[in-house]
Amino acid sequence: xxxxxxxxxxxxxxxxxxxxxxxxxxxxxxxxxxxxxxxxxxxxxxxxxxxxxxxxxxxxxxxxxxxxxxxxxxxxxxxxxxxxxxxxxxxxxxxxxxxxxxxxxxxxxxxxxxxxxxxxxxxxxxxxxxxxxxxxxxxxxxxxxxxxxxxxxxxxxxxxxxxxxxxxxxxxxxxxxxxxxxxxxxxxxxxxxxxxxxxxxxxxxxxxxxxxxxxxxxxxxxxxxxxxxxxxxxxxxxxxxxxxxxxxxxxxxxxxxxxxxxxxxxxxxxxxxxxxxxxxxxxxxxxxxxxxxxxxxxxxxxxxxxxxxxxxxxxxxxxxxxxxxxxxxxxxxxxxxxxxxxxxxxxxxxxxxxxxxxxxxxxxxxxxxxxxxxxxxxxxxxxxxxxxxxxxxxxxxxxxxxxxxxxxxxxxxxxxxxxxxxxxxxxxxxxxxxxxxxxxxxxxxxx
Ligand SMILES: [Zn+2]
Numbered sequence: 001x002x003x004x005x006x007x008x009x010x011x012x013x014x015x016x017x018x019x020x021x022x023x024x025x026x027x028x029x030x031x032x033x034x035x036x037x038x039x040x041x042x043x044x045x046x047x048x049x050x051x052x053x054x055x056x057x058x059x060x061x062x063x064x065x066x067x068x069x070x071x072x073x074x075x076x077x078x079x080x081x082x083x084x085x086x087x088x089x090x091x092x093x094x095x096x097x098x099x100x101x102x103x104x105x106x107x108x109x110x111x112x113x114x115x116x117x118x119x120x121x122x123x124x125x126x127x128x129x130x131x132x133x134x135x136x137x138x139x140x141x142x143x144x145x146x147x148x149x150x151x152x153x154x155x156x157x158x159x160x161x162x163x164x165x166x167x168x169x170x171x172x173x174x175x176x177x178x179x180x181x182x183x184x185x186x187x188x189x190x191x192x193x194x195x196x197x198x199x200x201x202x203x204x205x206x207x208x209x210x211x212x213x214x215x216x217x218x219x220x221x222x223x224x225x226x227x228x229x230x231x232x233x234x235x236x237x238x239x240x241x242x243x244x245x246x247x248x249x250x251x252x253x254x255x256x257x258x259x260x261x262x263x264x265x266x267x268x269x270x271x272x273x274x275x276x277x278x279x280x281x282x283x284x285x286x287x288x289x290x291x292x293x294x295x296x297x298x299x300x301x302x303x304x305x306x307x308x309x310x311x312x313x314x315x316x317x318x319x320x321x322x323x324x325x326x327x328x329x330x331x332x333x334x335x336x337x338x339x340x341x342x343x344x345x346x347x348x349x350x351x352x353x354x355x356x357x358x359x360x361x362x363x364x365x366x367x368x369x370x371x372x373x374x375x376x377x378x379x380x381x382x383x384x385x386x387x388x389x390x391x392x393x394x395x396x397x398x399x400x401x402x403x404x405x406x407x408x409x410x411x412x413x414x415x416x417x418x419x420x421x422x423x424x425x426x427x428x429x430x431x432x433x434x435x436x437x438x439x440x441x442x443x444x445x446x447x
Contacts, residue, residue, distance in 0.1 A: 010032045012040045012043065015032055015040035015044050016040065016047055017044075018143060019044060019047075019143065019144070019146040020145075021146075022142075022144055022146050022147060023146040026195065026199060030140075034203055048142065048145040048146075049109045052152065053105040053109055055153050056105040056152070056156065058156075059159060059160060060105070061086055062082055062160045063160055064097075065082055065084070066078075066163055066168075067079075068167050077167060079164075113141065116141045117134065117140075118134075119340075119343040120140055120141065120200060121347060122349070122365070123197070124137050125354075126361060127360070136200075139203055143199040143202070144196050147191070147195060148192055151184070151188035151191065152188075158184050161177040161180075161181075162178050174322065179324060182325060182332065190336070193339060215238070216236070217234045217236040217240075217241070218233045218236070220232065222238050227242055248279055248282060250279065251280060251281075254280070257288070262292065266374045269374055270374055276371075280442065289366075289370035292370060292373070293370040296373045296374055296376065296377075297338055297376075300335060300376065300377065300380055304330045304384070305327055305330065307330075307388075341379060345431055345435060346366075349365070349436050364439065368439045368442055369435055372435045376431075378431070379424065379427055386420050
């Protein structure tokens with residue numbers, strides 16, 4: 001980057017308040033964070049963390065205030081004011097319950113901030129220093145920080161109400177407020193992820209170096225080669241690699257976003273990957289790849305909803321909201337875990353590509369990773385078939401929970417759980433290999 005293009009740093013106050021500015025205007029928050037000094041960004045993260053921890057601490061105070069006591073053989077529910085609970089915790093000192101709750105709140109915040117920032121890394125890193133890309137990832141997350149605090153607060157509210165309902169009414173079935181808890185949690189997650197993706201795009205220009213043009217045939221740096229000359233390394237005309245007249249012809253999906261073209265692109269990604277990637281337009285900075293992936297997550301979510309409705313059709317659940325709770329849970333969890341799995345595989349791919357130093361820049365890597373999303377169907381299908389197997393009889397809700405718990409072999413040593421873990425691991429490894437090979441296939445046009 002040219003030294004003369006360095007704009008003046010934003011004022012520390014604006015940086016400090018940027019997460020809150022971001023609630024109303026993401027564009028302004030990003031503008032404030034873009035050129036902010038690292039120290040100010042850290043200050044902003046600390047302020048955000050303090051507010052988040054205070055809210056989380058208060059939520060836990062409320063939850064501890066709801067107690068069940070058995071007096072003379074009779075069950076009584078006691079709701080203590082949070083002032084009382086706080087008073088008790090103060091007496092216990094820093095190593096008591098209060099201290100532990102505060103520490104856990106702090107650790108959850110730090111872990112959340114670090115994990116969210118790191119999962120943005122494959123979507124951000126193009127070239128240059130890793131620290132620069134990580135810094136941009138942190139700024140993207142911070143720009144959405146105020147919204148995250150607001151949504152966490154509404155989630156905390158329903159958490160307290162659910163705890164209250166469970167203790168007071170001791171229901172045989174999950175209380176109604178749990179449906180709201182699931183809805184707020186799932187929807188918040190989707191909103192936050194979309195918002196952070198938007199922030200990534202807003203902040204991108206500032207933190208990504210102007211990347212050199214590269215030869216489509218051999219990857220040679222063409223920044224000092226005139227467009228009408230030939231590549232000094234392999235002799236291919238430079239005009240075929242740069243500008244609008246490239247040898248990459250593109251696919252109809254990149255021209256027109258219709259369902260037919262989306263299905264066509266999906267077929268090619270799954271069954272003709274080399275052909276697909278060697279023709280794909282890679283130089284345009286449109287968002288076709290992101291849309292392609294997002295549509296797959298939406299399709300998966302809808303399919304999961306249909307699958308759950310079919311499973312429930314043969315079940316005799318009486319309460320309609322319990323039905324709604326299960327269907328809602330599955331509809332939201334599929335894109336959440338699907339998205340998380342995708343990010344984890346993408347991160348592993350990026351780290352291996354970085355360590356092996358086999359590509360000079362990552363501008364195409366993220367595009368490939370987005371196009372590799374259809375592979376997630378296999379992941380969902382294996383999970384779905386295991387859960388279906390686990391819910392063969394009636395009493396569905398209990399069975400969905402049991403079937404899901406069985407897949408955690410650390411909790412109990414169920415053979416079905418172990419088999420599930422191995423199957424998912426193998427699917428994940430095959431997927432990772434595909435992503436890696438896909439990135440290598442687009443590196444240069446070898447077709
Ligand atoms: Zn060349």
